[in-house]
Amino acid sequence: MEEKLIREQFKLRLSGVEDGTYSYSVDCDKSFFELAELSDILDGHLNLQIEMMKTEKLVNLKFHFEGSVAATCDRCLLPVTLPMDFDDQLLVKLVPEVEEGENDDDDDIWVLEENTYELDVFHFVYESIMLAMPLRVVHEDDENGNSTCDPEVVKKLEELSAKQDEEETDPRWDALKNLKLED
Numbered sequence: 001m002e003e004k005l006i007r008e009q010f011k012l013r014l015s016g017v018e019d020g021t022y023s024y025s026v027d028c029d030k031s032f033f034e035l036a037e038l039s040d041i042l043d044g045h046l047n048l049q050i051e052m053m054k055t056e057k058l059v060n061l062k063f064h065f066e067g068s069v070a071a072t073c074d075r076c077l078l079p080v081t082l083p084m085d086f087d088d089q090l091l092v093k094l095v096p097e098v099e100e101g102e103n104d105d106d107d108d109i110w111v112l113e114e115n116t117y118e119l120d121v122f123h124f125v126y127e128s129i130m131l132a133m134p135l136r137v138v139h140e141d142d143e144n145g146n147s148t149c150d151p152e153v154v155k156k157l158e159e160l161s162a163k164q165d166e167e168e169t170d171p172r173w174d175a176l177k178n179l180k181l182e183d
């Protein structure tokens with residue numbers, strides 16, 4: 001999908017929209033993740049349901065994400081599929097005039113001018129996904145507690161790191177060498 005069309009899906013029209021509840025459905029696929037430049041995510045298929053409750057002074061947005069993303073395993077560097085199922089919320093206050101610094105404190109509460117034409121939630125959505133990612137991405141252990149990482153790759157990586165350890169010099173030798181030079 002074209003960049004402009006992807007971004008268009010995250011723009012929720014406010015101006016001229018009557019008070020009430022509205023529902024939107026957006027599919028975040030590979031082209032979304034490429035555009036959002038989420039460096040940790042290789043691919044994904046996430047469905048996003050947005051429920052927007054609009055009143056004169058407030059817009060209450062509820063997000064429900066469901067699907068999966070693919071990220072790089074920290075142990076064997078091959079892709080891991082991570083199931084995702086989570087909610088997020090954004091509250092938008094509509095005011096006659098936004099004062100300076102009013103939007104600095106809270107990421108989940110925005111203050112916008114009441115004549116704002118549309119709400120762009122693109123960045124909010126990708127930050128929600130980033131926050132939902134586990135801190136450490138690895139292939140899960142199987143029912144016997146054994147790693148399901150690619151054993152060949154893990155072996156190679158271990159050999160490589162052992163070799164690097166050998167090549168590192170003993171810092172005490174470096175200290176001695178320096179002493180001799182100073183003499």
Ligand SMILES: [Zn+2]
Nearest residue numbers: 073076139149
């Ligand atoms: Zn792995």
